[in-house]
Each structure stands twice: as structure tokens, then as C-alpha cells.
Amino acid sequence: MTKKNWYAAGAMFAALVVLGCAEKALDNAAEAQGKQVPMFEVDPFWPKPLPNHWILGSTIGIGVDSRDHIYIIHRRDTFNKYTEVGASTDPVKADCCIPAPNVLEFDPDGNLVNHWGGPGEGYTWPSSNHGITIDHKDNVWIGGNGRGDSHILKFSRSGEFLAEYGTPGSETDSHSRENFGGVAEISFDPEANEAYVADGYRNKRVAVLDADTGELKRYWGAYGNEPDDTNPGPFVPGQEPAQQFRNPVHCAQPSHDGLVYVCDRVNNRLQVFNTDGTFVEEMFVKPNSLGDGSVWDISFSPDPQQTFIYLADGTNRKIFIIERETLKILTNFGDGGRNPGQFFAVHGLVTDSKGNIYTTETYEGKRVQKFAYKGMGPVTVMDQGTPWPADRK
Secondary structure, three states, rough: OOHHHHHHHHHHHHHHHHHHHHHHHHHHHHHHHOOOOEEEEEEEEOOOOOOEEEEEEEEEEEEOOOOOOOOEEEEOOOOOOOOHHHOOOOOOOOOEEEEEOOEEEOOOOOEEEEEOOOOOOEEEOOOOOEEEEOOOOEEEEEEEEEOOOEEEEEOOOOEEEEEOOOOOOOOOOOOOEEEEEEEEEEEOOOOOOOOEEEEOOOOEEEEEEEEOOOOOEEEEOOHOOOOOOOOOOOOOOOOOOOOOOOEEEEEEEOOOOOOOEEEOOOOOOOEEOOOOOEEEEEEEEOOOOOOOOOOOOEEEEOOOOOOOOEEEEOOEEEEEEEEOOOOOOEEEEEOEEEOOOOOOOEEEEOOOOOEEEEEEEEEOOOOOEEEEEEEEEEEEEEEOOOOOOOHHO
8 A cells, every 4th residue: 555545544544533423422412312410500609708818820639528628729839920929029019919828628618717738847749739639538638740749648638747658759650669650639449448549640550559558559551551651642633542541641530339430631531440450441522632632530429329420621621421331421511711610721620428519720720619519400402501500691
């Protein structure tokens, strides 16, 4: 076959893949019509205003504890010093504003009830903190995706330092048993007392730790393969699915029934494994998305069966509602913008025990939002748009 014919065959294959994805999306949309799904409205008054002229930078992580308190983490070095933080400059330029502490804790009513974080004695704060998760013992775990962030930090929920797993500044790869390579997020299996690490920004693996000691127990790459850190090059729509994760591996979330859902963000896919790393299945979300990809983070509905997956897509600026049993997209809400209920780079999300969803936004988004659970309702459209309160529409 001539080079010209190879190019033609490749283009036809890509076109067929795109067409197949489009047809599948239409089929899913038709099948979803009338199904009952959770319904949400944005709460534009949550949280309450911060004190002390504090403002948020790129809000890079969110977690929820056993009391339904919401914890967020943001980056205090992501402000325009000329326009955003005039009250913290030398000399002071204006009454407002000041970067808030790295970690903020809110009660269910949106009151700020605690704050902490940043460098301290006995540990190394990440150069670029990333993700905050509360484990089944209400301990707080924080990763980092800066070049020297080869470690994980663990605190009590009040901010007392408990442990540092890995050595900051270490050279590492996806086969290291001591260190990490840009941890995006940590999730937990309470029954097994294990932590699942999306490791992540330089490494290309899921790593499973003992949640008490931090000891590495096992790890794997895409499709359950042995991880390979070779750079596969940029994602190209229509190509055969990559046999390794692309950076970043952005979440690794175990379910109650022994499955693990892994966000392969730039490859636009959610891969599902057994807890031993055996590959089960995968789904693709907005498979032609470029740049930062579509699969950023997930959370489950709080019912015992975890019937629904909520998936944050920071590139297309939506939250997808997925039927977990079938991995079919049923509907989505949100849109690009800065008004309540819209998103600019929605980065993380969690669900509390009452079914409410909380989200954070990175880059210039710089905020946290609450989407109040309003019960079940039928799917009427695939793209719901901004879930504005019904009495304000």
C-alpha cells in the first residue's frame, strides 16, 4: 500500500470512529428519554461570604467528611497581584483582597468553620497542591502535582499533621515503591482500609496503599497493563485507544461492590477495574475533546447501590449523569460561564449523604458551588444547561 493510501485508510478509520461515537451518543440519548435521574438546582447563596477580604485562587480539590462538612483546597499563588490581591501587597494598594488559607472547611449551611494549611513543621507542603480527600476515619489527604511533589500528606480534619508518605523532591517512576509522581487525588476503600492513589501527573498508574501505614500494596496501568512511562505523544481523535494512561491519571475511585473507576483525563475515558487491577470495561465521554480532555473527576450517588456516576468535564464544562450499571450517559447539566450553575474548568466534585453535589473550578474559575438535590425526575433532554432554581427561571 502506498503512503497516500495509508493516509486515506487512516482518515477513513478516524471518520468511522467519530461517526460510530456520534451514532452511539444518539442511541444513548434516545434510550435515556423518560428514565428517572437525580435532579439538581444550583444554590447561588452557598457558601456564605468569606471573612477578612479572603478570596480563592485556583480551587483544585474538594472533599466531604462524615458530618457532611465540605473541605476545599486552593492555590494561594494563582492570583494576579495587580488586580486581585491589593490588600496583600507591599505597600497595600486597596482594601481588598487577600488570599484565603489553603484549606477551608464549611458546614452544610455554608458557614466557614475552620481553615488551615500551608508549610509547617515536620512536613513539606506541595509546591502545587492538588486534591483533598477525607478518608473513612475523617483524616485529610492531600497530593501535589509540582515537579518536586513525590509525596502525599495526611492530616487530622482539624489540620494536625499525621504522616508524609514518600520523600519530597525524589526522582520517581511508575514502578517506584516509595515515592509518587504528581498525585492528583486519593480515594478510599473503608472495608479493606486501602487508599487508591491517582498517580497521576508524571507517573501513569493507580497505586493502592495501606491507609494506616502508607505502604504500597499493588499498582497497575491502563487495561491492567504494567505501567509504561513512555510519552505516547498528544491525543488524536480516532486513533486506536492508547494502551497506557496519558497524564494525568486524575481519579481512582472504588465503589461499594468492588470496582475501581479511573479517570484517564486526556484520553477522554473512564476505565473500570476490579480491586486487584483486572480490567473490566471502559467508556468514552466526548471522545473528540482535545486539550485537557473530558474525564476530570467522578463521584457516586449516595444510595447503597451507587446507582449513578456524576462526572466532571472541565473542558466541555458540564456534569454528566451516568447509569453506573450500564455506563450510559443519561443527561448532563451545566454550561460554560461565570454565573451560578455555570462552569469554568470544573475540576472536582463530591456528593454528600443527602445527595447534594459540590464542585470546584480551577484556572480562572476559582470558586466552589453547591448543587442541591431535588429528587428524581424524568430525562427530557440530554443537555439541561444551567440548573437555575425553578422559581427564578
